[in-house]
Amino acid sequence: MKTMEELLIRLREAEAELEAAALAQLNETRARLHYRLEQGRVHFESGIRRVQVQYRAGLLRYLFTARLSHLLTAPFIYSLIVPLVLLDLMATLYQLICFPVYGLKRVRHRDHIVIDRHLLAYLNLIEKVHCLYCGYANGLIEYVREIAALTESYWCPIKHAHRSQDPHRLTQKFLDYGDAEAWARRPPAP
Numbered sequence: 001m002k003t004m005e006e007l008l009i010r011l012r013e014a015e016a017e018l019e020a021a022a023l024a025q026l027n028e029t030r031a032r033l034h035y036r037l038e039q040g041r042v043h044f045e046s047g048i049r050r051v052q053v054q055y056r057a058g059l060l061r062y063l064f065t066a067r068l069s070h071l072l073t074a075p076f077i078y079s080l081i082v083p084l085v086l087l088d089l090m091a092t093l094y095q096l097i098c099f100p101v102y103g104l105k106r107v108r109h110r111d112h113i114v115i116d117r118h119l120l121a122y123l124n125l126i127e128k129v130h131c132l133y134c135g136y137a138n139g140l141i142e143y144v145r146e147i148a149a150l151t152e153s154y155w156c157p158i159k160h161a162h163r164s165q166d167p168h169r170l171t172q173k174f175l176d177y178g179d180a181e182a183w184a185r186r187p188p189a190p
Contacts, residue, residue, distance in 0.1 A: 008172055042119055052121035059124055077133075084137055091144045102154050107146045113139030158183070 002142075004019075021184055030036055034045040044052075063071075072132040117123070117131035149168040175182045 004172075007097060023096065042116060049121040052063040056124050059129075062124055062126055066140070080137070084140055087144060088140050091147050091182075095147050104150050104154060109139075109143060112143035112146065115139070134164060157186075 034048045036043055057065075095104075095106055098104075113136060115132055115135040118128040120128075120131075125130065128177065145168060147188060149170045152168075153170045153173070159171060159172075159174045159177050161177045
């Protein structure tokens with residue numbers, strides 16, 4: 001039977017292999033769909049945007065063919081923008097104040113919040129707004145999760161007795177639940 005350490009090494013190797021495969025697939029997709037990234041900006045080959053526009057649904061057609069349930073729930077979805085922006089401000093302020101004190105490296109927005117789908121010519125204005133919102137909301141949750149993970153690894157690096165469905169990347173380095181000796185031997189916080 002393999003030890004957890006051996007399995008973690010294999011997992012990191014598999015993750016690196018998966019990342020390389022995903023990057024290769026992304027490069028193939030970029031070539032097939034005729035775009036490239038230059039200094040973080042998307043550039044489509046000449047004429048591609050004109051082709052994409054042909055697939056765009058007009059606003060009136062989009063609204064009149066939308067499900068009534070989608071139209072009725074949209075205000076509830078978009079009402080979350082206020083708490084999301086507040087969460088963003090508070091998480092950013094928190095790490096700006098606390099992370100230097102703890103000696104932790106700051107988490108950058110741009111590493112987690114990716115907003116680029118609104119540049120696609122085949123999306124109409126409403127679809128672009130949806131994509132802006134989803135890119136921000138999901139990227140923000142990823143950003144805040146990283147801040148919370150770093151905070152937990154600093155203050156309370158103890159595994160839970162019950163494993164969650166999707167623990168963050170730092171959890172495996174935590175001390176075992178109930179291991180009082182390991183807790184007493186841990187180095188003091190920097």
